[in-house]
Each structure stands twice: as C-alpha cells, then as structure tokens.
Amino acid sequence: MxxxxxxxxxxxxxxxxxxxxxxxxxxxxxxxxxxxxxxxxxxxxxxxxxxxxxxxxxxxxxxxxxxxxxxxxxxxxxxxxxxxxxxxxxxxxxxxxxxxxxxxxxxxxxxxxxxxxxxxxxxxxxxxxxxxxxxxxxxxxxxxxxxxxxxxxxxxxxxxxxxxxxxxxxxxxxxxxxxxxxxxxxxxxxxxxxxxIGLPNARKKDSTGICFIGERPFRDFLNRYISKEPGPIKDSRGRVLGQHVGLSFYTLGQRQGLGIGGVKEKGAQRGAGDHAPWFVARKDIPSNTLWAVQGHDHPWLQYDSLAADNASWTAGVPPQPGLYGVKTRYRQADAPTQFSAATEAGFSLAFGDHPQWAVTPGQSAVLYDGDVCLGGGVIAAGQARGGPKA
Structure with a gap:
C-alpha cells in the first residue's frame, strides 16, 4: 500500500x-x-x-x-x-x-x-x-x-x-x-x-507538556526544586488582596490559582464587578510582590512594545528593520510589529495599534515574513499601557 x-x-x-x-x-x-x-x-x-x-x-x-x-x-x-x-x-x-x-x-x-x-x-x-x-x-x-x-x-x-x-x-x-x-x-x-496502514498508535492522544512535568500539577513539580517565598498579592491601587506562595509559581496573564476574589478594582474592564476574573499582571522581584488586575482588557495586560535578548536567526543574520509578523506565545495569530535593527544584545519590537496581551519575560518572541520563520529571541521586558515595565 x-x-x-x-x-x-x-x-x-x-x-x-x-x-x-x-x-x-x-x-x-x-x-x-x-x-x-x-x-x-x-x-x-x-x-x-x-x-x-x-x-x-x-x-x-x-x-x-x-x-x-x-x-x-x-x-x-x-x-x-x-x-x-x-x-x-x-x-x-x-x-x-x-x-x-x-x-x-x-x-x-x-x-x-x-x-x-x-x-x-x-x-x-x-x-x-x-x-x-x-x-x-x-x-x-x-x-x-x-x-x-x-x-x-x-x-x-x-x-x-x-x-x-x-x-x-x-x-x-x-x-x-x-x-x-x-x-x-x-x-x-x-x-x-x-x-x-495499521499503525498501533494511530489513535494515541497527542502528548501535552514535557515529560519531566507530564500531567501533574505544575506547582507540585516546582515545589521539588524551588523554595517557596510567600508575599503579598496587590491590585493596581496597592491594596493587599491576599498572599502568593512564591513568585516563581506564577506567570503573567495567569487566571487560575490566585486564591483571590470578592474585591472589585476601580475601573475594571470587561465584565467589571465583584466576580470579574483576576489576572497576574506584574511580578516585582525586589519587593516579592505579585500584582493582579481585574478584567482581561486591563491596561496593565496590554503591551505596546518589548525588548528581547539571546536572539537567534535562521539565516545567520538578523532581518532588515521593517514590518513583520510576530508571535509572543505559541498558538496566537501573527501580530504586525515594527522590528528595530538587532544588536548583539537583542532587538526591540513595537506593536503600534495592535497591543499584545500579557507579554511574558522568558517566553520567545518569534518573527515571521509570511510563512517564513526568521528566528527570534527571549523576551526580556515589555512595556504595558499605564504601568511600569514587566
């Protein structure tokens, strides 16, 4: 056959x-x-x-x-x-x-x-x-x-x-x-x-995640290797909403597992109210503070630009400055972005009228020219609307 x-x-x-x-x-x-x-x-x-x-x-x-x-x-x-x-x-x-x-x-x-x-x-x-x-x-x-x-x-x-x-x-x-x-x-x-053709794994479920974590709760896995350092969870007005178990256990844009609710943040977006969802918006390492905001469209979650380091280009050299598509996380549509000239240290991207949601340091910013993947770098910082750099 x-x-x-x-x-x-x-x-x-x-x-x-x-x-x-x-x-x-x-x-x-x-x-x-x-x-x-x-x-x-x-x-x-x-x-x-x-x-x-x-x-x-x-x-x-x-x-x-x-x-x-x-x-x-x-x-x-x-x-x-x-x-x-x-x-x-x-x-x-x-x-x-x-x-x-x-x-x-x-x-x-x-x-x-x-x-x-x-x-x-x-x-x-x-x-x-x-x-x-x-x-x-x-x-x-x-x-x-x-x-x-x-x-x-x-x-x-x-x-x-x-x-x-x-x-x-x-x-x-x-x-x-x-x-x-x-x-x-x-x-x-x-x-x-x-x-x-009769392959024995024809209907095998696609794997999710990486083997050393598998399907187990992620926080349980990290507990083995990273010590917990609890600290405050605050909203954008500085009110203490609760306690986090350690900044390493959270990621920007995270919605589940915060253990807070019932506090309405002034000016909360989309579905504003006591029960509007809370999202992780900032991790302040020096003060060990986790900042959370209410509403998916909160300005602190909308990023106008980012800086990336540890760049790698498939052609061996960076592309010319200009307009490209970018993914700042897997499974998102390419977003238009203005690419600035790369240096040995990295590059910067500006999103103009297309702000990106919860740009997360440590994740990859990957550039595309149509279907061609040009390479990218590791997100070092992002600039959100109405807030300090992440």
Whole structure:
C-alpha cells in the first residue's frame, strides 16, 4: 500500500542513503518514518530518553512511549535504537529551566530542547550512525531559497498544528540536514494514513507538556526544586488582596490559582464587578510582590512594545528593520510589529495599534515574513499601557 508523499524538500534532491527518524511513540513521527520509507530512504528510528528522575512515576510516560515507538518500528520493518540523552537534557535544558523560574521569568523548555537536544545531541548521534539527514514529526517545513542559497524554516501547512515557533532557534547547518515529512499535511490526514496502514498508535492522544512535568500539577513539580517565598498579592491601587506562595509559581496573564476574589478594582474592564476574573499582571522581584488586575482588557495586560535578548536567526543574520509578523506565545495569530535593527544584545519590537496581551519575560518572541520563520529571541521586558515595565 502506498501513499503520495507530499511535495517538499524530500523530493527536491537525490534521496540520501540513510535518514534517522526521531520516533517519540506518537503518531506524527510514526507517519514521518512511513512516508520516508515510501520515498525510498533507508530509515532508522531512534527513541530519545531525555528524563530519568521519574522513570517509575505515573506522570512520566517514557516507558510506554518507547513500547509504542518499538511497535511502530516493527510494523514498518525498520530498526530502532534507544538512546539516553538524560544527562545532556538535565545540563542544557533543565538547569536553564530552573534558573529562569528562579529569576522570575517563565521559560519555554521546548524551544531549548529542540535547539540543544533534538537538533544537536540527536543530530550529532545520527551523523555518527552514517545518516545524511534526520527527520522528526514536527509540523514545519524546510525550503532551500535558490536566490540566497539559504535554507528557510516555514510554517507547517496545518495552521492549528504549526510548530515553527518552537523551532525558531535552528541554524543553517541544522536546517540543511533536517526533514519534516508531515509539515505539508493536515493532522487529520496524518491520522488517516496511520489508521490505513495499521499503525498501533494511530489513535494515541497527542502528548501535552514535557515529560519531566507530564500531567501533574505544575506547582507540585516546582515545589521539588524551588523554595517557596510567600508575599503579598496587590491590585493596581496597592491594596493587599491576599498572599502568593512564591513568585516563581506564577506567570503573567495567569487566571487560575490566585486564591483571590470578592474585591472589585476601580475601573475594571470587561465584565467589571465583584466576580470579574483576576489576572497576574506584574511580578516585582525586589519587593516579592505579585500584582493582579481585574478584567482581561486591563491596561496593565496590554503591551505596546518589548525588548528581547539571546536572539537567534535562521539565516545567520538578523532581518532588515521593517514590518513583520510576530508571535509572543505559541498558538496566537501573527501580530504586525515594527522590528528595530538587532544588536548583539537583542532587538526591540513595537506593536503600534495592535497591543499584545500579557507579554511574558522568558517566553520567545518569534518573527515571521509570511510563512517564513526568521528566528527570534527571549523576551526580556515589555512595556504595558499605564504601568511600569514587566
């Protein structure tokens, strides 16, 4: 049984002898391996174990994921290797994750994991196995720009599944060796193919979050590594609303888990009243104060600009100053933004008539030129309306 392989970089050059596919146990990487094999590649699967501390924990599914990946490899008739990158993950990803939370920021470990593990440690390992390319089940695309000679990272064609945001730190060397076989497909088509060829994980639920947290309450997990330092929760008028358990346990825009209510803030927006929802708006580290505002449209949650550092550009150089699209968090529509010239330290963005909601230090600001992901940086600070920098 065969299926047409979507037009992409897969068929733009002679097929390399060997492609190593990261088999996660999920349906996307499984169908990726199938499509590559149909294209005539020699496909080898690798299962990456990135976390060990909770190996027997109900919330970490790595054992079951490996069983699923091995079952897929058996159905497809390909080899699979189990590789342990837990030490690299703890050193390169988890340590930074904790440092960011302890500094009051909200990091995105998936971005760092892609840059440091899946497209660095895994890529290096695959090259040692004689691979010419690696492949993953990410919903993104790679295209060689004939005019510039550079490889471009493009959004996946399924707008609900596009994962280019998490891949924006990939460089030219990484992009030139990477294939995203399902990037041209809708998720529904991926599941249809998996069902049709009898993959055992065709109906497996998509994973949410990262393995070292899994489905457990996030605050419970952080409790293991970060000490609690309670302090006041205040509104924009300085009234004390309650107590927080530690600034590291909250993120800007957070609505649930504040434990406050019944106090109406003067001038509250949308649904104003005693029961209008409260949102985290500021984290003041020096005074250990958490600031909350009432109403989704409160000015303190509307940002006119941001500054980002630790920039990374897929082309190796920053784009020219101008108007681009930006995502300041995953699953948001591209917003128009004015990009100022980047420096070694970072760059700044101005949103003009399109303020962004709850711009969060530690998250990524990712720039787009249409479907092309240009790269981005880590949000260092944002300027909200009617309030100090976050």
């Amino acid at each position: 065969s299926h047409p392989v979507p037009p992409s970089s897969l068929s733009s050059s002679p097929a390399p002898t060997r492609v190593v596919v990261g088999l996660s146990g999920g349906v996307d990487s499984a169908v990726s391996a199938y499509l590559l094999k149909q294209q005539g590649y020699e496909v080898v699967g690798i299962f990456m174990k990135n976390w060990e501390d909770d190996d027997n924990d109900e919330f970490c599914s790595s054992r079951q994921d490996f069983i699923d990946a091995a079952s897929v490899a058996d159905v497809l008739g390909i080899e699979i290797e189990h590789v342990n990158f837990a030490a690299e993950y703890k050193d390169r990803v988890f340590a930074e994750f904790l440092r960011e939370y302890q500094s009051g920021r909200t990091p995105n470990p998936d971005v760092l994991c892609n840059a440091e593990i899946k497209f660095k440690a895994f890529l290096d390992h695959a090259m040692r196995l004689g691979a010419e390319k690696i492949a993953t089940g990410h919903y993104a695309r790679v295209r060689l720009n004939e005019a510039t000679g550079r490889h471009e990272l493009l959004k996946g064609l399924d707008p609900l599944k596009d994962q280019s945001y998490f891949l924006h730190r990939l460089n030219q060397a990484q992009l030139s060796k990477t294939l995203f076989p399902v990037g041209e497909l809708e998720k529904t088509e991926v599941r249809r193919i998996a069902e049709e």
